[in-house]
Amino acid sequence: MSEAQAGKPRVVIVGGGAGGLELATRLGDKYGRKGRLDVTLIERNRTHVWKPKLHEIAAGSMDIAAHEVDYLAQSYWHGFRYRIGEMIGIDRERRQVLVAPYLDAEGREVTPKRSFDYDVLVIAVGSQNNDFGTPGVAEHAIKLESQADAKRFHERMVNACIRAHAQSSPLGEHQLKVAIIGAGATGVELAAELHRTTREVVAHGLDQVDPQKDIRITLIEAADRVLPALPERVSKETEKLLVRLGVNVLVGAKVSVVGSDHVSLTDGRTIPAELIVWAAGVKAPDSLKEIAGLETNRINQLVVRPTLQATRDDNIFAIGDCSACSWGDRGNVPPRAQAAHQQASHLYSQIPRHLRGEALKDYRYRDFGSLVSLGEFSTVGSMMGALVGGSLVFEGLFARMMYLSLYKMHEHALHGSVKVALDTLARLITRRTEPHVKLH
Structure with a gap:
């Protein structure tokens, strides 16, 4: 079974993390709504949560219901299609993504094995922890x-x-x-x-x-x-x-x-x-290892050129943690949310150029430093690490505001200014009437 709409260039994005969902949303808003592109997001989960927030969910300091994004609703509002499932292969000759059957919690089939035609494929499946084979x-x-x-x-x-x-x-x-x-x-x-x-x-x-x-x-x-x-x-x-x-x-x-x-x-x-x-430890999913003959490194990342195209296929791009993109003599671009955000923004402007047969511009990573939130106790970090050699270190309230602004940038890319402002106000109000820690 192949699902596509004839006559429109087909962009398929696999993975609904920070980079994948931002890219699908922006392409859908500008091109999908107007019928100029057929944009499809393939993701095995039903809802999205910004990955740097997972530790807050685990600790109970963040109510996931107030922050998760429903993929089906997001696709409806922003001009792209969401299809549930997990990529199990790529047919590069036919330009098809192969997706496994999706089963519910009781093992019943919800969707069968499917394939999706593409003109441009963007792989944004993120990363997972690397246990290095440690027993237990x-x-x-x-x-x-x-x-x-x-x-x-x-x-x-x-x-x-x-x-x-x-x-x-x-x-x-x-x-x-x-x-x-x-x-x-x-x-x-x-x-x-x-x-x-x-x-x-x-x-x-x-x-x-x-x-x-x-x-x-x-x-x-x-x-x-x-x-x-x-x-x-x-x-x-x-x-x-x-x-x-x-x-x-x-x-x-x-x-x-x-x-x-x-x-x-x-x-x-x-x-x-x-x-x-x-x-x-960090590595890309094992399913990417040498998938469809594409070049991968020792931690399963897809090796890409400066244009973010796979080294062995001009029509396949990779962004975010699953992408091995060179950062000059400093190795590869680090697996951070800011990199996924920048790469999504870069491809947003480059995919239309690629579909028109124009030369692509190289992606250049801009390192704005790192921030670590220690909850209500403090936030510490280094700003503009690449520009000042990592010497500008800051902490306290200013660092906390910078940390929060990273998440607000992600929300803004998905929802726009008005919804972000209203959601933020709603969270402030409910926080005054609910426990500050999730108790179930």
């Missing part, structure tokens, strides 16, 4: 790669607090202990958020739990400092704050095995834990 990770650790992962962690966290409150016997060694493996942005932000939200959960009547004595968060990092990708001063300030909050920070600690209730380190230490999160 798949069985016992939660990876914060999706909304489902974040919801599952949050439910287990709340249940752990309720269980500890209700039991009459003393707490076990591993109970109410969380081990977070990987002290990059996700791990650090989750540790800070959990410090607050676990205490807020037990404050709602679970008085048999002593948060100071019973709740323990351990952050484990193989490198010699937290946030190893950021300037050293940012790392030092962040570690000081985490230690001040009571987080047990272990650096230079490599994980050998993840068990059901503990983490074993290569130096022989054992960290007891009821909840284990793996937040270390």
Whole structure:
């Protein structure tokens, strides 16, 4: 089965993350509404949440219902088509994307195996954590790669607090202990958020739990400092704050095995834990590895030229975390939301040029630095890292406002100014009448 509309150039975007959804929305608004392009977004989830917010969902400090974007509604409002499913292959000769059957939670088929014709294909399937083959990770650790992962962690966290409150016997060694493996942005932000939200959960009547004595968060990092990708001063300030909050920070600690209730380190230490999160390493999905004969690197990213075209096919582009785009002598463009946003904006102007047979302009990554939110406690970061050598380090309220502005830029790209303003006002109002932490 092939789905397409005759007479219009067909743009198929696979992956509805930050870059893919922004690109589909902008192309749909300008060209899809006017019937000049047939734009289709293929995504296996029904709703979108900005990936840097997953740690807040996991900790319970953000209500997902107030922030998720319904793909079907977004496509209706913005002139593109949303089709549910997961890409399982590409037929480059016929220019078709192959999509697996979609099954519901009970295993019943919702949509059959399908194919979608394209003139331009954009792959934007994002990334996932790389467990480097560490034993026990798949069985016992939660990876914060999706909304489902974040919801599952949050439910287990709340249940752990309720269980500890209700039991009459003393707490076990591993109970109410969380081990977070990987002290990059996700791990650090989750540790800070959990410090607050676990205490807020037990404050709602679970008085048999002593948060100071019973709740323990351990952050484990193989490198010699937290946030190893950021300037050293940012790392030092962040570690000081985490230690001040009571987080047990272990650096230079490599994980050998993840068990059901503990983490074993290569130096022989054992960290007891009821909840284990793996937040270390990044790679593109395994399904991309040498897909359709396209060039991929060792972490499954599609290798692209400066135009963001695949090295072996002019009609296939890749953006975001799944794209290996050169950044000169600094390696590849880092897997950050700002890169996906920039690449989506670049392709928005270049895809029409490609369809007209015109030469494409090269994409150039602009590094605006990095920001790490430590919840209500602080925000730290480095601004304009590429322009000033990473020497401009800032924190506090200004950094917090910059962090929030990144999310507002994403919302603005999807919804426009009026809806963003109204949604922000609505969240401020409801926040005054609801718990500041999700309790279920």
